[in-house]
Amino acid sequence: MGQSVVLRRRLSYNTKSNRRRMVRTPGGRLVYQYLKKPKRVPKCGHCKIKLHGIKPARSIEKSRMCKRKKTVKRAYGGVLCHKCVREKIIRSFLIEEQKIVLKVMRAQKTSSKSKKINAS
Numbered sequence: 001m002g003q004s005v006v007l008r009r010r011l012s013y014n015t016k017s018n019r020r021r022m023v024r025t026p027g028g029r030l031v032y033q034y035l036k037k038p039k040r041v042p043k044c045g046h047c048k049i050k051l052h053g054i055k056p057a058r059s060i061e062k063s064r065m066c067k068r069k070k071t072v073k074r075a076y077g078g079v080l081c082h083k084c085v086r087e088k089i090i091r092s093f094l095i096e097e098q099k100i101v102l103k104v105m106r107a108q109k110t111s112s113k114s115k116k117i118n119a120s
Helices: 059-064 083-119
Strands: 020-026 029-036
Touching: none
Parallel strands: none
Antiparallel strands: 020 029
8 A cells, every 4th residue: 555645825726826736755754745736938918929138937936036137228128029129119100101101291381282272
């Protein structure tokens, strides 16, 4: 008959936070060793790919980590990937350019109308 193993914590249900492994101690006893949840690498908020340069960690571990391990020194660092940031910058630039072009077109239209009125 095998050796009985006793839980170390009160929670007895087989949940995600209560995963455990049987380990034989140097003294020869079998005990439960509780496992931590796996660390996750943060993902881009737009395209959902893994972000580079950020250390994977659980939330409590992140609170103890320094800032440079949690972010990237760039606009939207640690939130968006470099491709999405580039796309966002280009899109905003093109929108501004389009606004300027529309303003110039309106100005030309009004000036051409005023020339027609003056000519007739």
